[in-house]
Structures are given as C-alpha cells and as structure tokens.
Amino acid sequence: MEQLVQATLQGDRRALARLLTTVENAREGTDHTLAALFPHTGRAWIIGVTGSPGTGKSSLVNALAKAFRRREQTVGVVAVDPTSPFSGGAIMGDRIRMRDLAGDKGVFIRSMATRGSLGGLARATRDVIRVLDAAGFGVIFVETVGAGQSEVDIARTAQTTIVVEAPGLGDEVQAIKAGILEIADVLVVNKADRPGADNTARALRAMLEMGHPAAREQLARHHGQLVAVESSANGSVPLWVPPVVRTVAPDDQGIDELMTALEAHRQHLRESEAAVRLERQRIEIELYDRLEAALMARLLATVPDDVFAEVIRRIQRRELDPHAAVETILARLDQRA
Numbered sequence: 001m002e003q004l005v006q007a008t009l010q011g012d013r014r015a016l017a018r019l020l021t022t023v024e025n026a027r028e029g030t031d032h033t034l035a036a037l038f039p040h041t042g043r044a045w046i047i048g049v050t051g052s053p054g055t056g057k058s059s060l061v062n063a064l065a066k067a068f069r070r071r072e073q074t075v076g077v078v079a080v081d082p083t084s085p086f087s088g089g090a091i092m093g094d095r096i097r098m099r100d101l102a103g104d105k106g107v108f109i110r111s112m113a114t115r116g117s118l119g120g121l122a123r124a125t126r127d128v129i130r131v132l133d134a135a136g137f138g139v140i141f142v143e144t145v146g147a148g149q150s151e152v153d154i155a156r157t158a159q160t161t162i163v164v165e166a167p168g169l170g171d172e173v174q175a176i177k178a179g180i181l182e183i184a185d186v187l188v189v190n191k192a193d194r195p196g197a198d199n200t201a202r203a204l205r206a207m208l209e210m211g212h213p214a215a216r217e218q219l220a221r222h223h224g225q226l227v228a229v230e231s232s233a234n235g236s237v238p239l240w241v242p243p244v245v246r247t248v249a250p251d252d253q254g255i256d257e258l259m260t261a262l263e264a265h266r267q268h269l270r271e272s273e274a275a276v277r278l279e280r281q282r283i284e285i286e287l288y289d290r291l292e293a294a295l296m297a298r299l300l301a302t303v304p305d306d307v308f309a310e311v312i313r314r315i316q317r318r319e320l321d322p323h324a325a326v327e328t329i330l331a332r333l334d335q336r337a
Contacts, residue, residue, distance in 0.1 A: 001029045005036050008135050013108065015252055016135050023131055024124045034127055040134035042279075044076070045266060046160030050144040050183075055166040056190040059249035061141050062100055064262075067255050068139050069106055076137035077101075077109040079127055080145050108137065126157060126286060155183035156285045159278060160265050162258075164188045164243075167196035167202065181207055184242045186261045191255065192246035204244050240268050303329055 004022070007015030023030050036155045047064075049057050055313030058079065101107045110128060125142065132140050144154050153162050163184035181187075181204075189201045243261045269275040310326060314320040322326070 001033050002036070005033055006254075007133070008037075009040060011136065013105070016108065016131070017110075020128055020131055022126045024112060026124070030127075034130065037131060037285050038136040041130045042133070042138045044129075044133040044137055045160070046129060046140050046142060046158045047134075047262065048142045048144070048154035048161040050154045050161065051188075052166075052169060054169060055164040056249050057143050057164050060097070060162075060164060060188065060190055060247065063247075063249040063252055064254050064258065065101055065107055065139075065141065067259050069101075069104060072106075073138045074106045074136065075101075075108075076129075076132035076140040077107065077143070078125060078132070078140065079109065079111045080125060081111060081113055081142045108132065127310060129157065151334075156282055159269065159275065160185045160262060160335030162186045162188055162262075164190050165192045165200055167194045167200045181242075184241045185240065185265045186258070187242050187244045189244060190249055190260060193248045193251075197246060201244050201246055208242060240265065240272075299329075299333060302307075302333060305334065 001022070004015050004019045008019050019033065022033065049061055051057055061077060061079075065077060068075050101109065110132070112125065112128065129140055129142065142154060142158055161183050163181070163186075165187065166187065187204050187208075189197055189204065191197070192201075243264075245254055245258045245261050247258055249255070269278070307329065311320065311325045315322060315325055
C-alpha cells in the first residue's frame with residue numbers, strides 16, 4: 001500500500017486506479033492509506049453537478065472538462081451511477097458520454113456505483129475525491145446519479161454546485177419541492193436549443209427572486225452551502241445569487257459563460273472567506289456521518305442476530321413499538337458495556 005501511495009503521488013495512473021479500487025471497496029489498509037494521503041489534500045477545486053435524469057449532466061461535465069483542459073488544468077471526474085436494488089449491478093454509462101476525454105493524460109474518470117447509498121452519492125465518494133486531490137488534479141467534478149429530490153448530499157461535498165435543468169421536463173417545479181434550488185451556486189438550463197428553454201430560464205429566475213435573501217441564507221447553511229451571515233449583516237460582502245446560464249453542451253454553446261460564472265463563484269468564496277467556513281461545515285458533517293456509521297457497525301457487531309429477530313417479531317405482533325424496540329436494544333448494549 002505504501003508503494004501505491006508513493007506511486008500515486010508521483011502521477012502513476014495505474015497506481016491511482018488500483019488505489020481507488022482499494023478505497024472504494026474498503027479493503028484492508030484503506031484507513032492507513034487515506035491517512036497517508038490526507039496531508040496532500042485540500043488543493044483541488046471540487047465542483048458538484050446534479051440534476052434530474054435526462055438533463056445532460058454527463059455531456060455538460062464533458063464540455064467543462066475540455067474547457068478546463070484548454071486552460072491547461074488537470075481534471076478528475078467522479079461519476080456516480082445508481083445500483084439496481086434487484087440485481088445489485090450498475091451500468092457505468094456516464095463515461096460513454098465522455099469519450100472525447102479518452103486518451104487525455106490530464107483527465108482521469110472514475111465511475112462509482114451508489115451500492116444502496118441515498119442522497120445521490122456513494123459512501124466512498126469523499127474518499128475517492130481525496131485520493132484524486134492528493135494525486136494532483138486541480139479540478140474535480142462530482143456527477144451525482146440524477147435522483148432529483150434526494151440529491152442534496154453533493155452540497156455537503158462540493159465547493160461549487162451546479163444544478164442542471166432542461167426544458168420540457170417540468171424540473172423547475174420539482175426543484176421547488178426538492179429544495180434543490182437552495183443548493184445551487186450556478187443554475188444551468190442545458191439543451192437550451194429546445195423549445196421551452198426561455199420559459200425554463202424565466203421560471204428559475206423568478207423562483208430565485210421570490211426567495212428572501214435571509215431565508216435563502218438559512219437554507220444554504222442547513223445544506224452546508226455558502227454561508228455569509230456575518231458578512232451580509234454589515235453589507236460588506238453581498239450575498240451570492242446563483243446565475244442562470246443557458247448551454248447546449250454537445251456544441252459547446254454557453255460553456256464560456258458557464259466557466260465565467262464558475263470562476264466568479266470561486267472568487268466570491270475567497271473574497272467572503274466563506275471557503276474556510278464551508279470546509280469546516282463539510283468536516284463537521286463528515287465527522288457525524290462517519291461516527292454514525294462506526295457506532296452502527298459496533299452495535300451490529302455487539303448485539304446478536306437473534307435479539308434483532310426477536311425484537312422484529314415483537315413489533316410485528318404489536319407487542320412493541322419501534323421506538324421502544326430501539327430503547328430495548330440500546331439497554332441491552334448498555335448492560336454489556
């Protein structure tokens with residue numbers, strides 16, 4: 001594992017691929033590997049791309065990656081695909097739409113399956129991002145599965161979040177229900193050459209204008225996004241209002257405008273010092289997530305399976321309600337301790 005780490009830090013792509021597989025599968029030695037890589041992280045710009053299926057997220061990432069490569073920046077792509085709840089398999093279809101990047105040594109694409117994880121990301125996504133960060137990639141795109149109303153986890157991972165909409169899908173209404181507008185730093189109306197693009201862009205702008213800045217701040221803070229409470233209180237730094245950019249990704253239309261919007265948001269984070277607060281929030285959220293997973297694993301390893309089976313039977317017979325069942329299991333755990 002030490003050899004893999006050193007080779008990855010020196011730019012060995014094959015070692016990087018093997019290391020990512022080790023991390024994704026949580027094989028023995030993963031924790032030590034990530035600890036060794038951690039001091040080399042924190043330099044990449046992490047851009048999340050989310051939105052409903054069919055909005056053209058993969059095509060947009062492909063176009064953006066090419067634009068960053070023209071600026072001689074290295075690009076990592078983490079494409080998360082949904083796992084079938086029936087077969088357990090996943091079709092890594094996102095990379096099919098990124099064939100233009102094949103053969104470019106400045107681009108590394110990694111497809112991941114969610115493996116049952118909700119929220120639009122896989123459980124190992126954060127760790128995979130850190131490996132790519134340590135490997136020296138300057139920009140890392142994280143494309144979510146396209147689950148729509150459950151994809152707010154990306155805001156807890158990325159520094160800049162792009163929410164992609166498309167005309168004719170009714171997604172602007174879904175965006176209100178999902179609260180997905182609150183996680184957007186940049187809104188993109190992709191496939192803007194289709195009928196209805198003007199209406200979609202107009203609806204998104206209207207929804208942004210309807211939200212009071214203070215309320216939008218509170219929602220953004222809840223989702224781990226841009227927080228500017230202290231700065232906006234004295235008016236020294238204006239709130240970031242997500243721009244609405246129209247693109248046609250396969251033809252590179254609107255990509256320059258989107259790049260400008262992304263750079264403007266990155267500059268805003270620097271000027272408002274929100275980047276430091278964002279990182280602290282992301283670390284706090286990740287710490288709670290990892291604690292929850294570790295404690296659950298310890299609980300399952302401590303309490304015998306027959307205890308769970310008996311509790312489930314008692315709930316089925318309506319002898320025990322779920323809340324009391326949890327207290328029963330925890331009480332047994334306390335007794336063992």
